[in-house]
Amino acid sequence: MKLTLATVRAVLWRSALFAVLWWALTDGRPDSWGVGSVSVAFATTVSIYLLPPVNTYVSRIGLLRFLVFFIVQSLRGGAQVAGFALRPRMGLRPGFHEIDLRLPEGIGRVLLANTLSLLPGTLSVELQGNRLCLHVLDERAPTETEVRAAESRLADLLGLTLHTTG
Amino acid sequence: MSLVEGASLALLIAGAAFFFAGTVGLLRFPDVYTRLHALAKADNLGLGLVVLGLLLRAPGWATGIKLVLIWLLALLASATVGFLIARRARRHGIAPWRAGDRE
Numbered sequence: 193m194k195l196t197l198a199t200v201r202a203v204l205w206r207s208a209l210f211a212v213l214w215w216a217l218t219d220g221r222p223d224s225w226g227v228g229s230v231s232v233a234f235a236t237t238v239s240i241y242l243l244p245p246v247n248t249y250v251s252r253i254g255l256l257r258f259l260v261f262f263i264v265q266s267l268r269g270g271a272q273v274a275g276f277a278l279r280p281r282m283g284l285r286p287g288f289h290e291i292d293l294r295l296p297e298g299i300g301r302v303l304l305a306n307t308l309s310l311l312p313g314t315l316s317v318e319l320q321g322n323r324l325c326l327h328v329l330d331e332r333a334p335t336e337t338e339v340r341a342a343e344s345r346l347a348d349l350l351g352l353t354l355h356t357t358g
Numbered sequence: 359m360s361l362v363e364g365a366s367l368a369l370l371i372a373g374a375a376f377f378f379a380g381t382v383g384l385l386r387f388p389d390v391y392t393r394l395h396a397l398a399k400a401d402n403l404g405l406g407l408v409v410l411g412l413l414l415r416a417p418g419w420a421t422g423i424k425l426v427l428i429w430l431l432a433l434l435a436s437a438t439v440g441f442l443i444a445r446r447a448r449r450h451g452i453a454p455w456r457a458g459d460r461e
Contacts, residue, residue: 216423268459270403273396277383285457286392288448306437309398315391316437323405327444327454335408 202245203239207236209253243299254349262307269312286355287331291339293322294354295347311342362414365452376404389455390447397439417446
């Protein structure tokens with residue numbers, strides 16, 4: 193692995209993150225840092241190999257906007273499922289819905305599939321190439337619009353450009 | 359009861375309500391896919407609200423970070439496991455329940 197600026201930056205950020213995690217998990221006990229420093233170094237090394245650093249920045253405004261979007265949508269999703277579950281006649285109109293993703297290959301698509309499972313009315317079922325199969329609770333809902341919104345937010349967050357699909 | 363304690367109590371009760379609704383959904387929904395929806399969404403929101411409620415009572419930062427970590431791990435696990443179960447079901451040819459079938 194070449195020692196680039198991105199790698200150095202990632203090592204610093206990730207070891208700081210793992211150090212905070214260790215501190216939290218041990219309630220800040222000072223005598224735990226012998227094992228702790230080894231664990232932090234090991235975790236950082238493994239993480240660099242499993243998820244190599246990339247040259248893009250995670251945009252802070254993108255992160256904030258994504259978090260707000262995610263929280264609002266989670267509330268809607270939970271409320272929708274609760275509504276269906278507690279109504280005497282549930283009124284579900286489920287079905288599969290396939291959609292071509294505009295995100296490039298990689299972590300973005302996996303994150304999108306996972307995010308959609310937590311958002312209102314959609315559950316990721318299969319991801320092959322750029323084709324994502326969703327299960328939807330209500331076929332009449334504007335699934336396409338919802339997926340595109342989530343996709344754009346994720347692209348903003350990760351600094352990715354979206355492909356246009358025909 | 360202080361304002362913080364009251365807010366904490368309200369969040370905990372709201373969280374429990376979503377857990378309850380998610381469980382009712384798990385029992386009432388007609389097939390594996392719709393049941394996964396109930397688990398993934400209502401329970402995550404329920405856990406999120408419970409974690410928020412407990413954060414207001416957390417004695418320190420270490421406990422707070424642990425609580426948030428629990429929520430993040432549960433979100434990740436729930437989205438991943440839900441995806442894997444749904445994919446397996448579809449590959450086995452389990453057709454989704456359609457409106458008009460018996461509930």
